[in-house]
Amino acid sequence: MPISIIDEFKIRRLEVLDESGEADAELMPPFDGNEIKKIFERIILARTFNQRALSLQREGRLGTYASILGQEASQVGSAIAFEQSDWIFPSFRETGVLLALGYPAWQLFRYWSGDERGMSAPDGLNIFPMSVPVGSQIPHATGTAMAMKIRGAKSASAVYFGDGASSRGDFHEALNLAGVFKAPAVFLCQNNQWAISVPRHLQTAAKTIAQRAFGYGIEGIQVDGNDVFAVYRATKDALNRAKSGQGATLIECFTYRLDDHTTSDDSSRYRSAEEVEEWKKKEPLIRLRLFMKKKGLWTQAYEDGVAGNALSEIDKAISQAENYPPPDKADIIRFTNARLTLRQKKELKTLGWEK
Amino acid sequence: MAKLNIVQAINSALKNEMKRNSDVVLLGEDIGRDGGVFRVTEGLLEIFGPERVIDTPLAELGIIGSAIGMAAYGLKPVAEIQFMAFSYAGLEQIFSHAGRIRSRSRGRFTCPIVVRMPYGIGIKAPELHSESAEALFCHMPGIKVVVPSSPYNAKGLLTSALRDPDPVIFLEPSRLYRSIKTDVPDEDYAIPLGKAAIYQEGKDITVVAWGAMLHRAAEASAGFDAEIIDLMTLKPFDEEAILNSVRKTGRLVIAHEATRSGGLGAEIAALVAEEAVMHLKAPVIRVAGPEAVTPMAKLEDAYMPQIDRIRKAFATVMEF
Numbered sequence: 001m002p003i004s005i006i007d008e009f010k011i012r013r014l015e016v017l018d019e020s021g022e023a024d025a026e027l028m029p030p031f032d033g034n035e036i037k038k039i040f041e042r043i044i045l046a047r048t049f050n051q052r053a054l055s056l057q058r059e060g061r062l063g064t065y066a067s068i069l070g071q072e073a074s075q076v077g078s079a080i081a082f083e084q085s086d087w088i089f090p091s092f093r094e095t096g097v098l099l100a101l102g103y104p105a106w107q108l109f110r111y112w113s114g115d116e117r118g119m120s121a122p123d124g125l126n127i128f129p130m131s132v133p134v135g136s137q138i139p140h141a142t143g144t145a146m147a148m149k150i151r152g153a154k155s156a157s158a159v160y161f162g163d164g165a166s167s168r169g170d171f172h173e174a175l176n177l178a179g180v181f182k183a184p185a186v187f188l189c190q191n192n193q194w195a196i197s198v199p200r201h202l203q204t205a206a207k208t209i210a211q212r213a214f215g216y217g218i219e220g221i222q223v224d225g226n227d228v229f230a231v232y233r234a235t236k237d238a239l240n241r242a243k244s245g246q247g248a249t250l251i252e253c254f255t256y257r258l259d260d261h262t263t264s265d266d267s268s269r270y271r272s273a274e275e276v277e278e279w280k281k282k283e284p285l286i287r288l289r290l291f292m293k294k295k296g297l298w299t300q301a302y303e304d305g306v307a308g309n310a311l312s313e314i315d316k317a318i319s320q321a322e323n324y325p326p327p328d329k330a331d332i333i334r335f336t337n338a339r340l341t342l343r344q345k346k347e348l349k350t351l352g353w354e355k
Numbered sequence: 356m357a358k359l360n361i362v363q364a365i366n367s368a369l370k371n372e373m374k375r376n377s378d379v380v381l382l383g384e385d386i387g388r389d390g391g392v393f394r395v396t397e398g399l400l401e402i403f404g405p406e407r408v409i410d411t412p413l414a415e416l417g418i419i420g421s422a423i424g425m426a427a428y429g430l431k432p433v434a435e436i437q438f439m440a441f442s443y444a445g446l447e448q449i450f451s452h453a454g455r456i457r458s459r460s461r462g463r464f465t466c467p468i469v470v471r472m473p474y475g476i477g478i479k480a481p482e483l484h485s486e487s488a489e490a491l492f493c494h495m496p497g498i499k500v501v502v503p504s505s506p507y508n509a510k511g512l513l514t515s516a517l518r519d520p521d522p523v524i525f526l527e528p529s530r531l532y533r534s535i536k537t538d539v540p541d542e543d544y545a546i547p548l549g550k551a552a553i554y555q556e557g558k559d560i561t562v563v564a565w566g567a568m569l570h571r572a573a574e575a576s577a578g579f580d581a582e583i584i585d586l587m588t589l590k591p592f593d594e595e596a597i598l599n600s601v602r603k604t605g606r607l608v609i610a611h612e613a614t615r616s617g618g619l620g621a622e623i624a625a626l627v628a629e630e631a632v633m634h635l636k637a638p639v640i641r642v643a644g645p646e647a648v649t650p651m652a653k654l655e656d657a658y659m660p661q662i663d664r665i666r667k668a669f670a671t672v673m674e675f
Contacts, residue, residue, distance in 0.1 A: 063652050064481050092481070114479060114652025132483040133441055134413055164413035168444065195413050197389035203412045270388045329657040333647045343616065347645045353657075 009214040011207070013222045013254075016229040019282060021290025029233050033297050039080065039228055040292060041306050043072045043285055046096035048310040049105055052318060053095070053112060057263045061322070062112045066093040067259035070226070073284030074190045074253035075160075076100045077231030081239055082158065087126040087144045089137045089159040093190075094130060097160060103127060105317035106324075115327055116335075134195075135165030138174040138187065145183035145248070156242035158186040158235075164195025166209050172216075175250065179217040184242030186235065187213075187250040190225060192257035197270035213250035225253030226284040258283065329353045359539040362532050364506035365395050365471075368513040369433065371543040373403055376431060379517060382409040382418055383435030392437050393473060393532055419445035422468045423452050431517065432468050439474035439526070440483035446491075453522040454497030469516045469523045475567050476612055476644075476659055477530035479652040485529075486649055487613035492524045493590040493622070499523045499548055500590040502566040506537045511546030512587060519548060526589075528566035535570075551593035553600075557582035560669055561600040563623055564610045565589060568660065572610045575665035579673070589619055597623060598631050605636035606672040612659050615643035637675035640668040 016027045031039070050069055056062040068075060075096025082088065082101065090097055098108060103125060111118025111130075119129035131137035141159035148155045165171055166189055178185045189209050193200045206212060213220025219241065223230045231253055238249035256279040260267045267276075292298035328334075330353040333344050340348075348354035359367065373379045381396060387410035390397030400408040411418050415436055422432035436442040442449075449470065456466045476485040492500045501516055501523055503509035509527070516523040555573060559580040564572040569585050576583060582600050586592050601607050607627055609620035620641035627639060642660045650658050 063479055114481075114655075116651055116654075132481060133444070136444070167412035167414045167417070169414070169416050170444070195384075196392070197385045197387075198410055198412065202410065264392070269390070327653050329654060332650045332654050332658055333645055336647045341646060344646050351645065351657075 009211060011211050011220070011222060013224070014230045014234050015224040015227055016233060017227045017287050017291055019287050021287050021294060023229060023291055027230070027233060029229055029236070031229075033295065036292060036295070036297055039076060040288055040298070041310070042076045042080070042100045043096070043228070043288070044303075044306050045310045045313065046072050046076060046099050047285070048307065048314045049095055049099060049108070052314050053109070054259075054263065056109075056318065062109070063114045064262050064264050065112050066262045067257075068093055068095045070256045070258035070279065070283050071190055071192055072096045073228035073288075074188075074225040074231050074255045077228040078158075078188055078235040078251075078253070081232055081235035083155070084124065085126070085153065085155040086239070087128070087141070087155070087157040089128045089141045089144075089157070090130045091134070091137065091161050091165070092130045092132055093162065094160050098127065101125060101127060105314060106320040109318055109321035110324065113321065116331070117327060135161050135168035135170045137161070138165065138170050139177065141185050141187070142174045142178045142183050142248075145178065145185035145242070146181050148184055149181070154243050156184040156186055156239050158188055160188045160190065162195060163189065163191040163193065163200050163203050163209060164198065165189070166212065167203055172212075175213065175216040175218060175248070178248035182245070182247040184245075185248040186238045186242060187248065188235070188253065189250065190253045190255055192255050194257055194261070194267070194271065196261045196265060199271075208252060210250060210252040218247055219249040220252070221249065222252040222254055225255030226282050226287070228284055228288060256282070356538050356540055358536045359506045360533045360536050361503065361506050361509045361527065362393060362395050364510040364539045365513055365527065366397060366399070367539065367541070368510040368517070368543070369396065370399060370402065372514060372517045373399070373407065375543065376517075378429060378431040379433065380407045380409065380425065380430055381433045381435065382411050382422060384411055384413055384418070384437055386410060386435050391435060393529070395471075395527075396435065415441050415444040416448060419448040419453070419468075419470060422470070423448060423456070423466055426466050426468045427456065427464050433517065434468065434470045436470060436472040438480075438484045439472050439486040439488060442470065442472055449492070449498065449522070449524070450495045454495050457521065458497060465520060466522050467520050469513075469525055471525045471527060473529035473532070474526045475528045475530055476649055476655050477567060479655065480529070482651055485655065487611070487644070489526055489589055490613060490617055490619045493619055497521065498590065499588065500526065501548060501588050502526045502528065503587065504528070504531065504554075504566055504569045504585050505535060506539050508546055508552070508585075508587060510539050511544050512548065514543050515545045515548050518545065523548070526566070530567040531570070546587070548588045549591050549593060551587055551596040552585045553582065553596070554585040555581065555583040557604070559604055560606040560608055560672055561597065561604045562608050562610065563597060568610050568612050571660070571662060572665055575662045575669065579669045581669065592623070594626055594630070597626065601627050601631045602634045605634055606675070607635070607639045608642060608665070608668045608672060609639070610642045610660055610665055612644050614646055615641055616646050618643050637672040640672060642668045
């Protein structure tokens with residue numbers, strides 16, 4: 001018997017906006033000028049938060065922080081594709097996603113200063129607390145998507161993670177379940193090329209992360225993760241597929257972490273300054289600025305105004321966060337169970353945390 | 356002899372044993388080129404090469420599971436998990452395989468792996484970087500659990516772990532990593548597993564502690580005639596050392612930062628209840644974390660048993 005081919009796969013890569021600021025007319029999402037400006041402003045806001053967070057950490061006013069520099073297009077471009085009823089499961093490197101979804105900046109500062117109250121999403125935002133164990137949140141999105149299907153909701157569930165997370169079992173089990181149950185889930189991998197010191201090519205022998213979707217019978221696509229329009233388009237397409245009963249999609253946003261892994265890391269130990277410089281030339285804001293300039297949407301004065309507004313918004317958030325009363329010690333115990341155990345009630349008294 | 360901190364002492368133990376025994380291989384995330392997130396394996400890749408210092412993909416289950424396979428084949432793998440909470444993904448491998456292979460194969464296959472991980476609260480790290488789940492590992496048969504409290508015993512205990520025929524979970528108190536320096540011999544030496552050390556002699560109260568809490572208990576003992584036992588091996592722990600001391604003092608306080616319910620303090624208290632209850636003059640007191648999730652940085656000091664709480668326990672047992 002001859003060997004026959006029973007299946008094949010191809011990896012698609014989506015790019016809309018090139019580095020010179022030219023957009024593909026057919027693939028360009030139908031944004032008007034104001035919407036494009038709003039995207040630009042969200043990226044500036046995310047970047048401003050990021051810069052201020054890094055400074056505050058150096059001053060000892062924040063704990064360890066994970067920078068998003070370079071990944072703003074992947075984060076903002078995907079976040080603006082969601083609807084209010086969709087559910088989001090972030091990792092710990094998602095400042096741009098959270099701010100674009102309307103998560104209060106001052107609460108994010110609380111979180112990074114070591115205060116759980118920062119992770120209590122305001123009502124109306126279906127955003128889970130950011131997950132610290134890498135990749136462990138991916139199955140949650142599958143489950144929420146399955147629940148949406150069971151309830152007949154026209155919503156989708158999305159989860160953010162990185163290239164490192166795709167090596168964990170959680171990732172594979174979550175994609176497999178989503179495939180089997182045709183769950184309306186969107187798996188957003190920001191492949192930023194480095195999982196702390198481990199480069200992408202040592203993370204998996206596969207050529208792309210996107211192609212892993214095929215093993216689980218779901219859709220997979222790679223997008224230029226520094227191209228905000230491509231990321232938006234891929235996310236919107238994936239959400240449309242999910243909401244019309246066509247199942248889950250894995251999106252690999254091909255991007256780059258320009259800063260250290262976190263403020264506790266020193267990336268000069270494991271990667272070259274030349275590599276970082278090359279990627280700096282491709283960072284998402286440069287091409288968006290060029291595009292907007294061609295469309296008459298950008299001037300230096302406009303950007304200065306946007307940056308000034310962002311800085312005062314972020315500084316206001318910082319002072320709100322820092323002036324917030326410190327957490328109540330009793331909260332350590334209070335939120336552990338719906339009904340406190342006898343021992344917990346006793347501990348609250350013996351520790352002097354509750355009268 | 357050099358003055359080393361715990362990070363350097365562990366590095367020294369690994370280096371000596373890797374020179375002595377070519378079967379020893381290290382595997383984990385960022386342990387090679389980056390030298391580990393706490394720099395414990397710094398410089399070892401350069402000496403021993405990438406086949407013995409293996410930078411792995413991000414996969415705790417895979418790291419521990421493949422270490423088991425390596426060990427079965429005859430290597431001596433040492434897995435590093437970056438923080439204790441990240442070992443939870445690999446618990447099935449530890450509980451269902453590492454701890455059972457010898458028993459299930461009636462000795463035909465064994466699992467002499469070491470799984471190293473920083474643990475404990477007190478460095479204002481992000482969420483889930485401050486766990487104290489040592490009791491979880493102690494509960495499961497077939498594995499040993501070791502916690503050093505000083506650079507000297509860190510090196511000696513790890514050397515023993517590296518020569519042990521069974522799986523050893525080696526828990527490194529992250530709070531102590533760089534905070535204490537002691538004389539540590541350059542050559543290798545072994546401190547036997549299963550033996551506690553008398554950290555401080557005393558007549559009135561037996562205090563059992565380990566890791567970072569040992570130092571806090573010692574500090575709290577000023578003004579009390581307390582005998583402080585550094586347990587060092589939590590599984591199997593040194594029952595005789597505890598019983599001998601309690602028979603002398605008649606009082607027992609156990610201090611650990613882990614949550615009290617189901618903590619290792621309960622096992623120690625039960626041992627004394629079973630074997631030495633007639634020697635007790637006072638109730639046994641556990642000073643431990645409350646029944647709650649380890650909080651983030653802003654509240655971690657409140658969660659950790661503080662000196663005044665330990666002193667209060669000492670004062671309480673002295674009332675009897």
